[in-house]
Amino acid sequence: MSGRWREALRPVRAGRPRTADDGLPPSSHPAGTLLAQVTGVRLERGGRLVLDDADLAVRAGEVHALLGPNGAGKSTLLGVLTGDLVPEAGTVTVDGREVGAWHPTGLARRRAVLLQQVTVSFPFTAEEIVRMGRAPWARTAAEDDDDDAVASAMAAVDVTHLAARTVPSLSGGERARVALARVLAQRTGVLLLDEPTAALDLGHQELVLQLAREHARAGGAVVVVVHDLGLAAAYADRVTVVSEGRVRACGPTREVLTASLLSDVWRFPVEVLEHPHGGAPLVVPVRAHTRATTPASR
Amino acid sequence: MTSTPARVVAPPHRRRTAWFLGGLGVVLVVLTVVSGMLGQVPVTPTEVLGSLAHHVGLDVGPLPHHPQGENALWLVRFPRVVMAIVVGAALATAGALMQGVFGNPLADPGVIGVSSGAAVGAATVMVTAGALVPGSWVAAAAFVGGILTTALVYGLARSNGRTEVVTLVLTGIAVNAVAGGLLALLVLVADSAARDQIVFWQLGSLGGSTWNAVAVALPVAVVGVVGAFLLRRRLDLLTLGERAARHLGVDVERLRQVAIVLVALLVSAGVAFTGIIAFVGLVVPHLVRMVLGPSHRTLIPAAALGGAVVLLAADLVARTLVDNVDLPLGMITSLVGGPFFFWLLRRTRASQGGWA
Numbered sequence: 001m002s003g004r005w006r007e008a009l010r011p012v013r014a015g016r017p018r019t020a021d022d023g024l025p026p027s028s029h030p031a032g033t034l035l036a037q038v039t040g041v042r043l044e045r046g047g048r049l050v051l052d053d054a055d056l057a058v059r060a061g062e063v064h065a066l067l068g069p070n071g072a073g074k075s076t077l078l079g080v081l082t083g084d085l086v087p088e089a090g091t092v093t094v095d096g097r098e099v100g101a102w103h104p105t106g107l108a109r110r111r112a113v114l115l116q117q118v119t120v121s122f123p124f125t126a127e128e129i130v131r132m133g134r135a136p137w138a139r140t141a142a143e144d145d146d147d148d149a150v151a152s153a154m155a156a157v158d159v160t161h162l163a164a165r166t167v168p169s170l171s172g173g174e175r176a177r178v179a180l181a182r183v184l185a186q187r188t189g190v191l192l193l194d195e196p197t198a199a200l201d202l203g204h205q206e207l208v209l210q211l212a213r214e215h216a217r218a219g220g221a222v223v224v225v226v227h228d229l230g231l232a233a234a235y236a237d238r239v240t241v242v243s244e245g246r247v248r249a250c251g252p253t254r255e256v257l258t259a260s261l262l263s264d265v266w267r268f269p270v271e272v273l274e275h276p277h278g279g280a281p282l283v284v285p286v287r288a289h290t291r292a293t294t295p296a297s298r
Numbered sequence: 299m300t301s302t303p304a305r306v307v308a309p310p311h312r313r314r315t316a317w318f319l320g321g322l323g324v325v326l327v328v329l330t331v332v333s334g335m336l337g338q339v340p341v342t343p344t345e346v347l348g349s350l351a352h353h354v355g356l357d358v359g360p361l362p363h364h365p366q367g368e369n370a371l372w373l374v375r376f377p378r379v380v381m382a383i384v385v386g387a388a389l390a391t392a393g394a395l396m397q398g399v400f401g402n403p404l405a406d407p408g409v410i411g412v413s414s415g416a417a418v419g420a421a422t423v424m425v426t427a428g429a430l431v432p433g434s435w436v437a438a439a440a441f442v443g444g445i446l447t448t449a450l451v452y453g454l455a456r457s458n459g460r461t462e463v464v465t466l467v468l469t470g471i472a473v474n475a476v477a478g479g480l481l482a483l484l485v486l487v488a489d490s491a492a493r494d495q496i497v498f499w500q501l502g503s504l505g506g507s508t509w510n511a512v513a514v515a516l517p518v519a520v521v522g523v524v525g526a527f528l529l530r531r532r533l534d535l536l537t538l539g540e541r542a543a544r545h546l547g548v549d550v551e552r553l554r555q556v557a558i559v560l561v562a563l564l565v566s567a568g569v570a571f572t573g574i575i576a577f578v579g580l581v582v583p584h585l586v587r588m589v590l591g592p593s594h595r596t597l598i599p600a601a602a603l604g605g606a607v608v609l610l611a612a613d614l615v616a617r618t619l620v621d622n623v624d625l626p627l628g629m630i631t632s633l634v635g636g637p638f639f640f641w642l643l644r645r646t647r648a649s650q651g652g653w654a
Contacts, residue, residue: 084541108547115545121401121537122592132535136547182538186546 024140025095025110027189028219031061035190035221036111041080041090050076051087052245058190058223063209063216065236065253066225069266072242074225075116078194081223082113094190108136111190116198116225118179123166126178130154133185145187153184156211158204172199180208191215193224197231209235229270233257234280241265257283315596318589322603326383329610333379336618339370346371381507381515382613383606385568386578388519390605392564393579394586394597395526398533399557400463403587406580409470410558411447412565413574414477419443420573421484421496428492433506436499437514437570444566447473452558463540502573502628504613511571522564523602529557530594537592575628577635578605578612584642 029035036058043051051073058064058081066074079085080092083099092099095110112133120129130153134146154160157177167175176199183191191212197205205228212222213235226232232239233253240250243265249256262270262283269286334346341349341362348359349371362368389407396405407413423431423439451473455466485493532553535543540550568575586600609627612634616625 082541082545084544103547104544104549105547108545111545113542113545115539115542118542119539121539122403122587124534124537124592128534128591128593129538132538132546135531135535138531 024142025189027187029060029189029221030219031059033060034058035060036081036094037092038077038081039091039093041077041087041092043076043080043085043087045076050245051080054080054090054242054245054247055250056081056223056240056247058221060189060219060221061216062237063212063222063224063235065232065239066223066242067229067232067239068242068248073245074242075194076245077242078113078192078223078225082111082192083107105136108186108188110188111192112183112186112188114180114183114191114193114196116194118175120167120175123168125164125166126159126170126174126181127154127163129167129178130159130181130185133182136186142187149185149187153181156184157181158207173201173204176200177204184211189220191220191222191224193222195225195227197226197228205231229257229262229283230280233272233283254281257281311591315590315600319600319603322600322607325607326603326610329607329614330379330383333382333610333614334371334375336614337370337375338622339364339366341367341371377509377512378504378507378613379610380512381504381571382610384512384515384519385504385572385575386582386605386607386609387602388515388522388564388568388605389575389578389609390582390601391519391523391526391598392561392568393605394583394594394601395529395533395557395561395564396579397583398529398536398594398597399554399561400467401537401539402463403584404580405467407561407565408474408576408579409467410561411451411470411473411477412444412562413569414474414481415447415450416440416444416566416569417500417574418447418477418480418484420499420570421481421488424492424495424499425484425488433571434510437511440570441566444569445562447477448558448562452555498626499573500628501626502575502631503616503624503626504572505617505624507571515567515571518563518567522560522567523598525556525560526564527598529553529560530598533557533594534592573628575609576632577639578608578631581635581639581642582608584639588642588646 034057038054038056041051041054042049054073054077056064056066056077066077068074076085080087081099083092083094083102086100094102094107099107127150130150131146133153134143134149137143137146151160154163157180159174159177159181162170162174162178167178170178176196180193180196183193193212196208200208209224209226209231212224216222216237224236236253238251239253239256241248241256241261248265249261257272259270259272262272271284271286273282273284275282331343331346334349335341335343341364345360345362345367348361349368351358352361353372362371364370392407396407396409397403399405400409417440419439419442420436422443423435427435451466451470454473455462455469481496485496488496532543532548535546535548536550536553538546544550565579582604583597583601586597586604590596590600609631612630613627616627616630619625
């Protein structure tokens with residue numbers, strides 16, 4: 001619909017009942033505000049206990065990294081937080097209300113989710129996909145920001161030049177960035193990102209976590225699953241380490257990321273080194289063959 | 299709108315949509331006039347238009363000079379034309395809905411058992427009530443059969459308040475198989491007159507369309523097409539997958555229920571009066587997507603219009619290709635639609651690397 005028509009229909013649209021919930025939540029909150037919480041969650045799948053007494057607090061102003069080896073339950077924990085998975089015990093709240101009590105639209109205005117696997121079943125263009133992120137705000141005052149949100153999200157993750165390309169014609173990393181742009185265009189306070197960096201090159205990995213950090217600094221909250229412990233060390237304010245369905249540790253990044261805990265959880269020797277020029281600590285796996293050839297580094 | 303940044307994509311797309319829809323509209327009008335002209339009673343194009351004008355109260359243009367001209371137009375050809383438009387639009391819209399809901403370009407209304415259920419319903423009436431059963435009974439039985447089978451497939455595929463797409467499709471295959479068996483049984487026990495009737499019904503035909511049939515099918519089709527159009531934005535979101543659509547505020551289960559009810563209505567309304575007409579629902583949405591892209595905002599109306607054009611053209615061929623013989627419409631659509639679909643697949647694979 002062209003802008004002119006949209007303007008002409010404005011009074012008609014304003015009179016329409018709004019979907020689900022009429023509150024338009026802000027995307028920015030005072031630092032430390034509890035925006036979502038998982039408490040004492042227990043979940044079984046196929047007779048196997050995949051989450052046991054797991055907790056997670058999502059607070060404004062924080063980038064919260066979820067770390068853990070493959071199959072530890074990170075994505076499951078995120079799935080519980082989004083409401084996709086219903087736990088057998090424990091509570092999940094978003095903005096103070098039980099997650100199951102929300103209409104999907106109400107949730108969609110409070111948190112945006114990037115899934116690990118992003119598929120698109122028909123050849124939509126990148127811009128059309130990003131614009132889908134604005135769906136929760138249809139028929140609200142926030143609809144006016146649609147064009148701005150789409151354009152700035154695409155610029156932020158460097159996909160503006162791909163706008164007219166169809167998704168099947170994009171590379172894996174480009175698709176992942178388009179999906180991330182869609183999530184950013186949703187302009188919610190909480191961002192839940194499941195491995196947003198998996199398909200990305202080094203530069204774009206850093207870019208994505210910088211964006212996460214900016215979002216948190218602007219009063220939002222980010223929960224991000226990453227496998228690169230170095231990235232987590234550099235960008236996360238807080239980390240939760242999950243192992244075998246249980247939270248092994250949770251706290252400020254520097255306190256949690258210790259060589260002994262990481263080596264134990266990942267079952268692989270890991271060193272945590274101070275950066276020679278200051279800055280974030282370096283998390284490095286101990287590689288036996290490099291040790292043997294360069295004994296000086298010991 | 300304050301500080302509107304330049305839209306990332308300029309709207310040449312929109313112009314193309316307007317041209318495409320306009321073009322289809324023109325073709326539809328031309329086909330309607332041609333359908334009015336051709337047949338055992340010849341009528342000229344100006345007479346067709348003149349007769350139409352007179353019927354809407356405009357005293358312009360000539361009336362058919364042939365003594366049977368008016369009757370041929372208004373009792374035989376026009377009801378058939380309108381029925382072709384209604385059924386074509388209904389089937390193509392149902393196809394677009396199915397493909398959208400299943401996120402699969404190969405989904406067809408047949409998947410959820412509408413067509414086979416309708417066939418069983420119609421055949422049951424033909425066998426039990428004898429060969430002289432009124433057409434309206436057959437239509438009603440087909441309609442009920444289609445809706446009931448869909449409800450059965452959906453009910454069986456559902457568990458814990460959710461329906462998995464793959465489960466739904468596999469349940470559809472199982473139910474379709476049972477329906478096929480029932481149909482075979484009915485053919486076996488039927489006398490030869492009823493048997494002919496069943497076989498012919500399954501081939502599909504618009505012959506014998508009446509204004510009464512139009513009066514039933516048209517409102518149902520309109521409800522279906524309008525309903526499908528209202529779902530357009532949610533159907534677009536569903537292409538991201540079920541979970542992502544839910545994260546964007548779509549009540550996926552509800553959307554799926556509404557869509558399946560609409561599909562059952564659309565297909566049953568069409569199939570009830572005309573029998574099985576294959577491939578329109580599968581091919582037309584594909585063609586539209588190739589030209590206008592996958593957005594349901596343009597796909598739904600364009601598919602409805604395109605389906606109407608395709609079926610009207612197919613019916614024109616069916617009744618004029620061989621003199622004095624009304625070829626089965628379903629036969630034409632399958633014979634042309636099958637190879638055409640194959641060509642479409644090859645072409646898409648060559649140009650875009652498939653639909654994945």
